[in-house]
């Protein structure tokens with residue numbers, strides 16, 4: 133089994149805010165991340181696919197194709213956008229890294245299997261700040 137990885141980049145704004153809570157409680161729990169006027173991050177999105185190399189191409193999945201899927205399905209929808217307001221797959225959801233990465237997984241996993249049926253999405257790492265990142269294996 134070989135693991136192949138593609139990294140893409142985007143920036144996006146968001147706000148951590150639970151609408152069921154008061155403004156005061158949101159400020160208490162999320163601090164500056166609950167700022168009414170949003171804040172932004174330069175995100176790195178790292179996507180790993182696993183599989184056996186195709187005997188004809190030597191590829192698990194063409195990394196150019198993987199990059200195109202990640203760009204078309206995710207980056208083009210979130211880059212220079214507000215995650216709370218502009219992104220259909222985040223509508224009504226908490227814009228934390230944890231929720232964001234699980235929604236990204238739901239989109240990428242079937243898209244990858246569609247173009248490379250012998251491969252599987254293995255892992256996503258979403259880096260929000262130089263200090264903060266989440267990792268997800270789909271379970």
Ligand SMILES: Nc1nc2c(c(=O)[nH]1)N=C([C@H](O)[C@H](O)COP(=O)(O)OP(=O)(O)OP(=O)(O)O)CN2
Nearest residue numbers: 146147148165173227228229230260261262263264
């Ligand atoms: N479990 C989570 N915790 C936090 C998330 C998250 O998505 N999941 N998000 C944030 C903020 O959106 C943002 O990441 C700011 O975090 P913060 O640690 O305050 O910022 P820095 O990495 O720049 O660290 P400094 O200590 O401010 O230098 C918060 N928590």
